[in-house]
Amino acid sequence: MQSASNILILHDLKQNMVQVFHTKEALNRQLLPHRKKHENIGLVPTMGALHTGHISLINAALQACEVVVVSIFVNPTQFNNNADLDAYPRSLDSDIKLLEQECASCIVFAPETTEIYPNGLKTEHFKFGELAAQMEGKYRSGHFDGVGTVLKRLFDIVQPDKAFFGEKDYQQLLIVKKLITLTEQAVEIIGCPINREENGLAKSSRNKRLTAKEQEQASFIYTSLQQVKRDFGTKSAEEITKWVEQAFKEHPLLDLEYFEIANAESLLSIDKNTKNPDKKYRAFIAAYANKVRLIDNIALN
Numbered sequence: 618m619q620s621a622s623n624i625l626i627l628h629d630l631k632q633n634m635v636q637v638f639h640t641k642e643a644l645n646r647q648l649l650p651h652r653k654k655h656e657n658i659g660l661v662p663t664m665g666a667l668h669t670g671h672i673s674l675i676n677a678a679l680q681a682c683e684v685v686v687v688s689i690f691v692n693p694t695q696f697n698n699n700a701d702l703d704a705y706p707r708s709l710d711s712d713i714k715l716l717e718q719e720c721a722s723c724i725v726f727a728p729e730t731t732e733i734y735p736n737g738l739k740t741e742h743f744k745f746g747e748l749a750a751q752m753e754g755k756y757r758s759g760h761f762d763g764v765g766t767v768l769k770r771l772f773d774i775v776q777p778d779k780a781f782f783g784e785k786d787y788q789q790l791l792i793v794k795k796l797i798t799l800t801e802q803a804v805e806i807i808g809c810p811i812n813r814e815e816n817g818l819a820k821s822s823r824n825k826r827l828t829a830k831e832q833e834q835a836s837f838i839y840t841s842l843q844q845v846k847r848d849f850g851t852k853s854a855e856e857i858t859k860w861v862e863q864a865f866k867e868h869p870l871l872d873l874e875y876f877e878i879a880n881a882e883s884l885l886s887i888d889k890n891t892k893n894p895d896k897k898y899r900a901f902i903a904a905y906a907n908k909v910r911l912i913d914n915i916a917l918n
C-alpha cells in the first residue's frame with residue numbers, strides 16, 4: 618500500500634511544467650541552452666483563450682520537437698474591426714491552467730503589445746498575391762498583412778525549427794507557407810487537422826461568446842459543409858452554392874458572409890460548372906452568429 622506522502626509525490630510528478638515569459642530577453646535566456654544542444658524548437662502561435670484545438674497543435678509539436686513554445690498574443694494588427702479586437706477573449710491564467718492539465722511541459726511566451734510592436738502598431742505589406750485576395754483577405758481588409766507582420770516577428774524572436782498551424786484557418790496556413798518563402802525564414806510549417814465539438818462545430822476561442830443553444834445551432838456550418846462534400850462531384854459548383862446560400866437564408870441564427878469552393882493549393886475559385894474536378898478542392902464558410910464571426914472548411918476530394 619502507498620503511504621499518503623507517496624501519493625502526494627506521485628501527484629506532483631504528474632504536474633506538467635509550464636514556464637511563462639513576457640519578454641524576448643527572458644524567453645531567449647531560457648531557450649539558449651536548448652539552442653546550444655541543437656534541440657528542435659517548435660512554436661505554436663495562438664491568441665490565447667485556449668481550447669482543445671490549440672492543445673491538439675501543442676501535442677503535435679511536443680511529439681515532433683524537444684522544446685515547445687506556445688505564444689499567447691492577441692495581435693491588434695490582424696483585426697480590421699476594433700469591436701472584434703476588444704471583444705476577443707483574454708484569459709492567460711486559465712490558459713496556463715489548461716496547459717498544465719493537458720500538455721507535457723511547455724514554454725509560454727505572452728508578450729505585451731509593446732514587446733512585439735516597439736515602434737507602434739505598424740503593419741508590413743507582403744506580396745501574398747492571389748492567396749490573400751479572396752475569402753478572409755477580401756472580407757477582412759489588411760488581415761493577412763497583420764498576420765504576416767506578427768508571425769515574422771515571432772519567428773525572429775523564437776527562431777523555431779518547426780511551427781504548427783491549424784487547418785481550421787486553412788487560408789492562413791497557405792499564407793504562412795508563402796510568408797516563409799517571401800522572408801526566407803528557415804521554419805518548417807506544419808498543418809494540423811481541425812478539432813471539433815461533438816456536434817461538429819469547429820473549436821474556436823470565439824465559441825465562448827455563444828450560448829449553449831447558439832453553439833448547437835452554429836454546428837449547422839459543419840453540417841452544411843458535409844452536405845457540400847456529399848454533393849461535390851455529382852452536382853455543379855453553382856448548384857451547390859445556391860443550395861448553401863438558400864439554407865443559410867432559412868437558418869434562424871446564422872448569416873452567411875461567404876461560401877467558396879476553391880482549389881486547395883491556389884485558393885482560386887472553382888469554375889461554377891465544374892462537376893468532375895481533377896484537382897483538390899476545399900469548401901470554405903464564414904458566417905456570423907449574432908455578432909460572432911465563425912469560419913470553417915472541409916476537404917472535398
Ligand code: AMP
Nearest residue numbers: 663664665670782783785786811812820
Ligand atoms: P487562434 O488562437 O485562433 O489564432 O489559433 C491559433 C492556432 O490554432 C491557429 O493555427 C489555428 O488554426 C489553430 N486552431 C484554432 N482552432 C482550431 C481547431 N478547432 N482545430 C485545429 N486548430 C485550431
